[in-house]
Amino acid sequence: MYIHDEFDSTLLKERVDEFRDQVRRRLSGELTEDEFKSLRLMNGVYLQLHAYMLRIAIPYGTLSSTQMRMLAHVARKYDRGYGHFTTRQNIQFNWIKLSDLPDATADLASVGVHGIQTSGNCIRNVTTDQWAGVAPGEVDDPRIWAELLRQYSTLHPEFSFLPRKFKIAVTASDHDRAAVKIHDIGLRLHRNGAGEMGFEVLVGGGLGRTPFIGKTIKPFVARRDILTYIEAILRVYNQYGRRDNIYKARIKILVHELGIDKFAREVEDEWLSIKDGALALDEAVIADIRSRFKYPAYEKLTDNPDELKQALADPTFKAWYRNSVSHHRVPGYGIVTLSLKPVGGPPGDATAEQMDAIADLADRYAFGEIRVGHEQNLCFPSVAKRDLPALWRGLDAIGVATPNVNLVSDIIACPGLDYCSLANARAIPVAQEITRRFADHDTANLIGRLHINISGCINACGHHHVGHIGILGVEKNGEEFYQVTIGGRADEGAVVGTLIGPAVPYAQVANVVEDIVEAYLDLRLRPDELFIDTVKRLGVEPFKERAYATG
Amino acid sequence: MTSPLQQKLKITGPSIVTANRTGDGAVIYRTSSNGWSTELSDAAVVRTADDAKALWAEAMADDLGAIGSYIAPVEVGSDGSIEPGNIREAIRLRGTTFALPASA
Amino acid sequence: MPLVKGGQIVADRYVRILDDAPIPANGAMLVPAERFLADASELIARQAETGVIWPNNRDIDELGPYLDRLALVALVFPKFQDGRAYSQARILRERLGYRGELRATGQVLRDQFVFMLRAGFDTFEVKKEADAKVFGEVAQRYSVFYQPTGDGRSPAFRQRLQGFATRAPALRGAGR
Structure with missing residues (x-):
C-alpha cells in the first residue's frame, strides 16, 4: 500500500477546488461546452449515451479497503448503486450528474482517489501487474516505479496537451500480466548481464484502428535515467506527433512513420541533453518512494494448513x-x-x-x-x-467466487453500445450470452485457459485484437455485426489476432464462439495444449471452416 | 473549420433533434416550442433537410441547456406515435438492453 | 486582448509588424518568424527591442543563434488542446538558456496559466478579459508540484527528503 502524504492530499484538494470552479463556470454559462469539454475530460468526466460518466483512476491497481468503501459510497450517493471496473485499472460510474461531480470528487479526494488524467490527451493512469509485490520471481515491486511515474505525470506542465492520449504500463515479471506491449510506453524491469536492475523500454504499442505491438527502443535504461528517458520520448512525441488526424495521432503512428531507429535517435539526442538534469533519480528519492509502500507483516505459516x-x-x-x-x-x-x-x-x-x-x-x-x-x-x-x-x-x-478466472467465461468487454457514445454495437449482452453457453464449470475446465475479448467499436477498449478469441462489433446498415479474430494475446508473447472471415450478425456470435471452441477440442494434441497454442500450430483455417460450416 | 451547420445535410426520413441535458446529462429531445423534453413523444419531427437544420441550429444555440445536439432518425406510426429509428436511439430512450446490477 | 505581466494587466509596448510592412527605425516591435529569419542581421542590429512570433510547428532550435539579441519570443497556442508550445518554451528556457520575455499567445485561458508559468512563460496575451483579471489568484491555485521544470521549484519527490515545511515560494511571474 502506498501511503499518501500531505503533498498528495494538498494537490488533490487544490485540484478539487479548481474543478469545482470550472463546473460552476460551466453551469453559470461562463464557459461554453466547447471550452469546458477538455477541462472535464482532464478530470475523467465523459458524456455517454445516457448521462455523464466519471472515470476514477486506481493507480497501479491498488486500493485500500477504505478507498473501496468510498467507491461504494459514491456509487450509492451519486450514482445508481454500482460501478464498472475497466481494462485500465479504472472504475467508471455511469449515471453521475455534472452538478454532483464536485462533491463526488471531493469525497473521493478525502481518501486519495481521483479522476485526474483518466481522459484527455495526457499521460493516463499508469498501470501494472495486479500481483505486483506478491508474485514469485519479481525483480522488484513495479508499483514503486508506477508511483514515481504517477507523480511525474500528474498535472505535467508540458505534457497535458499531447497529440493524443498516452498510456504507460510496467511489469517486473517474466510473465507479463500488465500487457506492456500494447501500451504507448511499456516498461519491463529486469536485470542486465551485469546484474544491474533497469528497464527495457518499449514504445509504440497500442490497439484501436491500427494495432501495433510495441517495439524495443532501448533494451536497458538504468533506474536513475528512467524519468528523463520517458521525458525525452514525450518531448519528441509532443512536438512531432501528428495533430491533423485523430486516428494518426498516437505515438505508434509516429514511430511507424519515422521508423523505430530514426525515432530512437531523436529520443536519444533529446535525452542526452536532459539526462543529468533535475529529473535524474538518485537513490535517496527512489528509497523514499519505496519506504512509502507498506507491506503486510507476514507470519511464518505452513503452506498446507x-x-x-x-x-x-x-x-x-x-x-x-x-x-x-x-x-x-x-x-x-x-x-x-x-x-x-x-x-x-x-x-x-x-x-x-x-x-x-x-x-x-x-x-x-x-x-x-x-x-x-x-x-x-x-x-x-x-x-x-x-x-x-x-x-x-x-x-x-456476494457472488464473486465464480471459479472461472482465465477460463472461457472470464470475458473482457467494453461497455459497448449500451453505454458508450462511440460504440457501434453492444458488447456486454454478447459476453452475457457466451457465459451462459459455457456456464458449466466442468466444460470450462476441460477447455482450459481461453481469453475472449469483446469491443463494441474499433477503438478497442475491450482489447479484442489481443483476445485468444477477439470479437469486434461493427455496424452494417443499421444492424450490429461482429468480426471474429483468433490467436491474439496480450502477454510477453503479444500478437494481434487474425480475422477468421466475414462479420456475423448479433444472434450468431455465441454460436460461432461455440463452433471455434468445439473445433479446438477436436484439434488439440493433448488436453494441456492451450487454445492459443493450437491456433499457433494450425493457423486459422481449420477454425474458419468450422465456424462458417453451418452458416 | 466548417461548422456542422454549414455542411451539407441529408436526412432519409422523419427525424428529431436530441441531446443531453447539461446539468445532469439526461437524454432530451427538442420540442416544437423552443424547449426540451425527456419524452420522445414531445419531440418535434422534421421531414426535410432544411427543417432539420433549422431545428438543430436552435438546439445548438442553447449551449447552456444541452450538449452534443444532433439529428437522429425516428419512425412515426400511423397514429402519430414516435419510435427511435435505430438501436442506439432505442438504447438512449429505454436504457441498457440488460438489467442493471443494482437498482437505484 | 489584455496582456498580463507580473500578474498585472499591462500595456503592450510591442508593435506587430506584418510580413511585408516596413520596419520602423525605433520602438519595440514583434515580427513573424519568416520575416525575422529573412532579415535577422538587420533586425537585431536595430537600437530598439525586437521580438519574434514563433509558430509551434517550427524547430525552436533555429532561434538559437539570435537569442541573446532577442527581447521577446512569442509562442503560439492555436488551440487550447495544442500543447506543442509548452515543449518549445521549456527548450528555450532550460536548454537554450533564453532569459528574455517569453509570451504565450493564441488560445490562452485561465486553466492553462499554471502550466504556462511552469513551462517558462512570463507574459500572457489572455483571450478573455475575465481570465486576465483573476490571473494572480489562479496562478497561486497550486502549491504542490510533482515534476521539476526550469521554474526552479523543487518537485515533491525532492521536497519530501527535506520535509514538508520547506516549501518553495509562489511561482515566479505569478505576481501580486
Missing part, C-alpha cells in the same frame, strides 16, 4: 481454490482473484453492497488491500492459506 486440507474435501471449494488462488512469494499465503464475471452478468461490474463486503473481507483476511487487474477482476494479494475456506464462504455469499 489443516484448515485448507479439510476444506479441499469439498469439491466446490476445491474447484474455486484450483481456479482462483495463485502462488504467493511468501509460503503460507495465496493470491486470491475475485471473479467479477458471474454467468450472465456484465463483466467488471460490482454493486455498492459487493464493494462494501469486499472491503470488509479485505480487512478481515487480506491486510485491507485490494487490487484491480486489466482482466476486469479484483484480487486480494495476500491471504493466509488457513483463512481461504472462510474467505471463500464470504466471497461466495
Whole structure:
C-alpha cells in the first residue's frame, strides 16, 4: 500500500477546488461546452449515451479497503448503486450528474482517489501487474516505479496537451500480466548481464484502428535515467506527433512513420541533453518512494494448513481454490482473484453492497488491500492459506467466487453500445450470452485457459485484437455485426489476432464462439495444449471452416 | 473549420433533434416550442433537410441547456406515435438492453 | 486582448509588424518568424527591442543563434488542446538558456496559466478579459508540484527528503 502524504492530499484538494470552479463556470454559462469539454475530460468526466460518466483512476491497481468503501459510497450517493471496473485499472460510474461531480470528487479526494488524467490527451493512469509485490520471481515491486511515474505525470506542465492520449504500463515479471506491449510506453524491469536492475523500454504499442505491438527502443535504461528517458520520448512525441488526424495521432503512428531507429535517435539526442538534469533519480528519492509502500507483516505459516486440507474435501471449494488462488512469494499465503464475471452478468461490474463486503473481507483476511487487474477482476494479494475456506464462504455469499478466472467465461468487454457514445454495437449482452453457453464449470475446465475479448467499436477498449478469441462489433446498415479474430494475446508473447472471415450478425456470435471452441477440442494434441497454442500450430483455417460450416 | 451547420445535410426520413441535458446529462429531445423534453413523444419531427437544420441550429444555440445536439432518425406510426429509428436511439430512450446490477 | 505581466494587466509596448510592412527605425516591435529569419542581421542590429512570433510547428532550435539579441519570443497556442508550445518554451528556457520575455499567445485561458508559468512563460496575451483579471489568484491555485521544470521549484519527490515545511515560494511571474 502506498501511503499518501500531505503533498498528495494538498494537490488533490487544490485540484478539487479548481474543478469545482470550472463546473460552476460551466453551469453559470461562463464557459461554453466547447471550452469546458477538455477541462472535464482532464478530470475523467465523459458524456455517454445516457448521462455523464466519471472515470476514477486506481493507480497501479491498488486500493485500500477504505478507498473501496468510498467507491461504494459514491456509487450509492451519486450514482445508481454500482460501478464498472475497466481494462485500465479504472472504475467508471455511469449515471453521475455534472452538478454532483464536485462533491463526488471531493469525497473521493478525502481518501486519495481521483479522476485526474483518466481522459484527455495526457499521460493516463499508469498501470501494472495486479500481483505486483506478491508474485514469485519479481525483480522488484513495479508499483514503486508506477508511483514515481504517477507523480511525474500528474498535472505535467508540458505534457497535458499531447497529440493524443498516452498510456504507460510496467511489469517486473517474466510473465507479463500488465500487457506492456500494447501500451504507448511499456516498461519491463529486469536485470542486465551485469546484474544491474533497469528497464527495457518499449514504445509504440497500442490497439484501436491500427494495432501495433510495441517495439524495443532501448533494451536497458538504468533506474536513475528512467524519468528523463520517458521525458525525452514525450518531448519528441509532443512536438512531432501528428495533430491533423485523430486516428494518426498516437505515438505508434509516429514511430511507424519515422521508423523505430530514426525515432530512437531523436529520443536519444533529446535525452542526452536532459539526462543529468533535475529529473535524474538518485537513490535517496527512489528509497523514499519505496519506504512509502507498506507491506503486510507476514507470519511464518505452513503452506498446507489443516484448515485448507479439510476444506479441499469439498469439491466446490476445491474447484474455486484450483481456479482462483495463485502462488504467493511468501509460503503460507495465496493470491486470491475475485471473479467479477458471474454467468450472465456484465463483466467488471460490482454493486455498492459487493464493494462494501469486499472491503470488509479485505480487512478481515487480506491486510485491507485490494487490487484491480486489466482482466476486469479484483484480487486480494495476500491471504493466509488457513483463512481461504472462510474467505471463500464470504466471497461466495456476494457472488464473486465464480471459479472461472482465465477460463472461457472470464470475458473482457467494453461497455459497448449500451453505454458508450462511440460504440457501434453492444458488447456486454454478447459476453452475457457466451457465459451462459459455457456456464458449466466442468466444460470450462476441460477447455482450459481461453481469453475472449469483446469491443463494441474499433477503438478497442475491450482489447479484442489481443483476445485468444477477439470479437469486434461493427455496424452494417443499421444492424450490429461482429468480426471474429483468433490467436491474439496480450502477454510477453503479444500478437494481434487474425480475422477468421466475414462479420456475423448479433444472434450468431455465441454460436460461432461455440463452433471455434468445439473445433479446438477436436484439434488439440493433448488436453494441456492451450487454445492459443493450437491456433499457433494450425493457423486459422481449420477454425474458419468450422465456424462458417453451418452458416 | 466548417461548422456542422454549414455542411451539407441529408436526412432519409422523419427525424428529431436530441441531446443531453447539461446539468445532469439526461437524454432530451427538442420540442416544437423552443424547449426540451425527456419524452420522445414531445419531440418535434422534421421531414426535410432544411427543417432539420433549422431545428438543430436552435438546439445548438442553447449551449447552456444541452450538449452534443444532433439529428437522429425516428419512425412515426400511423397514429402519430414516435419510435427511435435505430438501436442506439432505442438504447438512449429505454436504457441498457440488460438489467442493471443494482437498482437505484 | 489584455496582456498580463507580473500578474498585472499591462500595456503592450510591442508593435506587430506584418510580413511585408516596413520596419520602423525605433520602438519595440514583434515580427513573424519568416520575416525575422529573412532579415535577422538587420533586425537585431536595430537600437530598439525586437521580438519574434514563433509558430509551434517550427524547430525552436533555429532561434538559437539570435537569442541573446532577442527581447521577446512569442509562442503560439492555436488551440487550447495544442500543447506543442509548452515543449518549445521549456527548450528555450532550460536548454537554450533564453532569459528574455517569453509570451504565450493564441488560445490562452485561465486553466492553462499554471502550466504556462511552469513551462517558462512570463507574459500572457489572455483571450478573455475575465481570465486576465483573476490571473494572480489562479496562478497561486497550486502549491504542490510533482515534476521539476526550469521554474526552479523543487518537485515533491525532492521536497519530501527535506520535509514538508520547506516549501518553495509562489511561482515566479505569478505576481501580486
